[in-house]
Amino acid sequence: MYREIGRAAIAHNKRIIAHATLDTALNILSYSPELQKWSCLKPGTLVGTNLFTLFPHLAAQRDYLLEQMEFSDNFFTYQHARFAQNPYPDQIFDLQLERFPELDNRLLLTIIPVFSSSRPQDQDKNLVLLTRHNRELLLLNRASQVLTATLDIDEVLERLLQVTVQIISATGSSVWLWEDEHQERLVCRAAFHPGTEQKLLGLTVNSGNGVVGWVAQKNEGTIVSNPAADGRFYPRIDNNSGFITTSILAVPIHLRNRVLGVLEVVNKRDGRFQSQDLTYAQMLAASAAIAIDNAQLIQTLRTKMEDLKAQNAELEAFDHTVAHDLQNPLALVVGFADLLRTTGKEISLEEQDRALDLLGQNAHRMSNIIQEMLVLSSVRKRDVETHPLDMAQIVLGALDRLRFTLQQYNVRLILPESWPVASGYAPWIEEVWENYIGNALKYGGKPPQIELGSTILPDGRIKFWVQDNGNGVDPEKLHLLFTPFTQLNQVRVTGHGLGLSIVRRIMEKLSGEVDAESKPGQGSTFSFILPAYQIPPE
Numbered sequence: 001m002y003r004e005i006g007r008a009a010i011a012h013n014k015r016i017i018a019h020a021t022l023d024t025a026l027n028i029l030s031y032s033p034e035l036q037k038w039s040c041l042k043p044g045t046l047v048g049t050n051l052f053t054l055f056p057h058l059a060a061q062r063d064y065l066l067e068q069m070e071f072s073d074n075f076f077t078y079q080h081a082r083f084a085q086n087p088y089p090d091q092i093f094d095l096q097l098e099r100f101p102e103l104d105n106r107l108l109l110t111i112i113p114v115f116s117s118s119r120p121q122d123q124d125k126n127l128v129l130l131t132r133h134n135r136e137l138l139l140l141n142r143a144s145q146v147l148t149a150t151l152d153i154d155e156v157l158e159r160l161l162q163v164t165v166q167i168i169s170a171t172g173s174s175v176w177l178w179e180d181e182h183q184e185r186l187v188c189r190a191a192f193h194p195g196t197e198q199k200l201l202g203l204t205v206n207s208g209n210g211v212v213g214w215v216a217q218k219n220e221g222t223i224v225s226n227p228a229a230d231g232r233f234y235p236r237i238d239n240n241s242g243f244i245t246t247s248i249l250a251v252p253i254h255l256r257n258r259v260l261g262v263l264e265v266v267n268k269r270d271g272r273f274q275s276q277d278l279t280y281a282q283m284l285a286a287s288a289a290i291a292i293d294n295a296q297l298i299q300t301l302r303t304k305m306e307d308l309k310a311q312n313a314e315l316e317a318f319d320h321t322v323a324h325d326l327q328n329p330l331a332l333v334v335g336f337a338d339l340l341r342t343t344g345k346e347i348s349l350e351e352q353d354r355a356l357d358l359l360g361q362n363a364h365r366m367s368n369i370i371q372e373m374l375v376l377s378s379v380r381k382r383d384v385e386t387h388p389l390d391m392a393q394i395v396l397g398a399l400d401r402l403r404f405t406l407q408q409y410n411v412r413l414i415l416p417e418s419w420p421v422a423s424g425y426a427p428w429i430e431e432v433w434e435n436y437i438g439n440a441l442k443y444g445g446k447p448p449q450i451e452l453g454s455t456i457l458p459d460g461r462i463k464f465w466v467q468d469n470g471n472g473v474d475p476e477k478l479h480l481l482f483t484p485f486t487q488l489n490q491v492r493v494t495g496h497g498l499g500l501s502i503v504r505r506i507m508e509k510l511s512g513e514v515d516a517e518s519k520p521g522q523g524s525t526f527s528f529i530l531p532a533y534q535i536p537p538e
Helices: 033-039 056-068 120-147 153-168 210-218 235-241 275-343 349-381 391-401 426-443 497-509
Strands: 016-022 028-031 075-081 092-100 103-114 170-178 185-192 204-206 222-224 248-255 258-268 412-414 449-456 462-467 513-518 524-530
Touching: 016 033, 028 033, 033 103, 056 075, 056 092, 153 170, 153 185, 153 258, 153 275, 170 210, 170 248, 185 210, 185 258, 204 210, 210 222, 210 248, 210 258, 222 275, 248 275, 258 275, 275 349, 391 426, 426 449, 426 462, 426 497, 426 524, 497 513, 497 524
Parallel strands: 412 449
Antiparallel strands: 016 028, 016 103, 075 092, 092 103, 170 185, 170 258, 185 204, 222 248, 248 258, 449 462, 462 524, 513 524
16 A cells, blocks of 8 residues: 655665655655755645656656656666755755556655765765665565555465565565474475475475574574585475575564564575675564464464354254254153053063163163263364274274164174274274264164275275165265264254264364265265374384
8 A cells, every 4th residue: 555755764874865756747746854855845835746847957858767667677867966946056966766666656756965075986886875775675664564464374475575585686585484383394385486486385394404494493594605515405495396596595584582484585686695685584574473473363363263153053053963863762761761650560571671671772872872972072172192093992892882782683793803003093983983883783784784894095094994784875865974063954864964973073183084885775885094003213
């Protein structure tokens, strides 16, 4: 967003440098206070004044000036200019006119007083140095405003990289942020390397490795003029990206002594990186740190709000589902209890035994629903550590929990002789097996035949499965089996919905997958996939 100029700048040699913004017709829109004094015009009359009114002798170069302003990288300079109404002939000024950074419809006029005692060649050199320094300061100020004008972290990083290569005059730049809160690895989150950005994005380096890792670990900036001869240089990044690094400047992005990441700039266009470039990069990183921290806080807040909305919707749907599933068995328990209490002596022992069996079965069904509620609560609230799984023992635990149901069926159960070792959380995996086996018992053949097994996939992960000999699932309903809780009110796949929704949530928390395959009349196969356990290096 365009902002008016409020004050003059001060160059290295303490000379005042004034600025004015102009429109494309060369009329003044805003100006530094010093310009009012130098021009000798009445206060309040500068706005709207044309450049050629201030400096009539520039009119002879009108065509050349306007031609130069057609291109954003060009600038027009004029030495030893005098204001039209300034009565002091010894007051001369050097002028530079250029497009205002990032604003095509604004021009920037820089006005530098010249000491009459200066030699012409010194004046030329001073003009170049002062105007370049002034332009860089303006860009830094503009960059700070731009970086803090958004709360989108991707936009912050993109703007940071663009303005960095512009101010420091480099070929490319990149931003590396911590991969997670453990701060063990940095990941390239954004890059401005023409032709190689996509190859850089997502690359990681460990803390302490490479120039980027060293800067993050030491929390200090550095310049590397000859990367190939520097022990900190990490050639893998060049090898992966195809980029050739000839010089590096890197500074930490830190806030309140907390390192957020690293800003890296590579390949100075002219000459080598200087200490002034390092200072500019540190100033940019300081502005970026505030913007990144704000963006991350907002992103975290938004994520938590979305999670909270999802959890509230899930709880509402789950409460409805539990109430629905508890209603029938509870009604049967109450009905049979009343029957036994009121007519216990009037019914036969056989009928009493049957009523007691049904009481027990339905009480067990309610117990399972309550158990599922507890598991859901555990899965929602906890982040667990994964360990190698003794799958044989986990399956036995699930079968033990199903012993009451197993007694009702003349089931043929086929188990493998051995299991591959996967990584996961045993209590949750036992819940998955219990749901899968329980469904196979209810919806298998008469009698049910259930086979358990595993398959090692080409990518090294392990697929565990339960196969039954039932009638199968309608192909149109197969994709609804693992329906999220929030949709269970709208989609009820009889008997499967609640338990399989918990299975789905468990696999999401363990970075696993669930699947079901079925053909009408040919049974069903329910599966889940977990990563294989990897023995940690010594």
